[in-house]
Amino acid sequence: MEPSGTVVRFDEVGFAYPAPGGGRGPEVLRGMSLALDDGSFTWLLGPSGAGKTSALRLMHAALRPTRGAVEVLGVATGPAARGALPVLRRKIGVVHQDLRLLPHLSTFDNVALPLRLARRPEARVAQEVTEMLTWIGLEHRAQARPEELSGGEQQRAAIARAVVSRPALLLADEPTGNVDAAQARRLLALFAEMNRLGTTIVIATHSEDLVGRFPAPMMRLERGRILDHDE
Ligand SMILES: Nc1ncnc2c1ncn2[C@@H]1O[C@H](COP(=O)(O)OP(=O)(O)OP(=O)(O)O)[C@@H](O)[C@H]1O
Secondary structure (H helix, E strand, C coil), rough: CCCCCEEEEEEEEEEECCCCCCCCCEEEEEEEEEECCCCCCEEEEECCCCCHHHHHHHCCCCCCCEEEEEECCCEEEECCCHHHHHHHHHEEEECCCCCCCCCCHHHHHHHHHHHCCCCCHHHHHHHHHHHHHHCCCHHHHHHCCCCCCCHHHHHHHHHHHHHHHCCEEEECCCCCCCHHHHHHHHHHHHHHHHHHHCCCCEEECCHHHHHHCCCCEEEEEEEEEEEEEEE
16 A cells, blocks of 8 residues: 555556457547545545546456556556556456456355455455355355346346455446345445445446445546546
């Protein structure tokens, strides 16, 4: 962590995806500057296509800025050596919009992945994964593969995998899109509890209901720019 206590910093960040014919396409993020403090909770809002997923992918160092600078947990991702980024990403929990559960692994093994990557002893892996699955209500589905789970169960498994290693930073892209209202409230309680324990959290969502249930700073994007950010 850098001394200022800033976990994510964007400085005049622009991002353009590669164009199909070569070169770069149009900028989808345009001159974004932001600073998210250690232990903060931010709702990332904006219409479809505004750039929420792209901004989260920059925060996860899955993408690097095409202009400006991104710093996450003290690492400037633009100039960072490729080998440094996997180490950084292990400190970040991510719930992808498309979940990305590994289809050939059981729910248990999917959730265990971050702990095994961090080389935790197997006895601890078993204990922590079991506790997490119980908390999230999936203990009875531990041996099921993702294709055998309902959409909401898959979403909960993806969230369990993102939070099981108690990351310093949690990034979630529409994490409650597939669950019912009661489950969404329960998942929000999990995020709130993690935040209370010190995890910095950014959640992109279209759900006004969810946002209404947990008052926190909102950052609104529109066409790749920050429209407003109440801190
Ligand atoms: N892999 C890609 N290649 C090219 N363009 C992309 C790619 N992914 C996203 N885009 C474009 O970038 C822009 C921002 O998309 P992004 O997915 O970041 O928005 P979003 O706010 O997350 O939208 P949604 O709420 O629909 O998920 C859109 O114009 C989109 O078409």
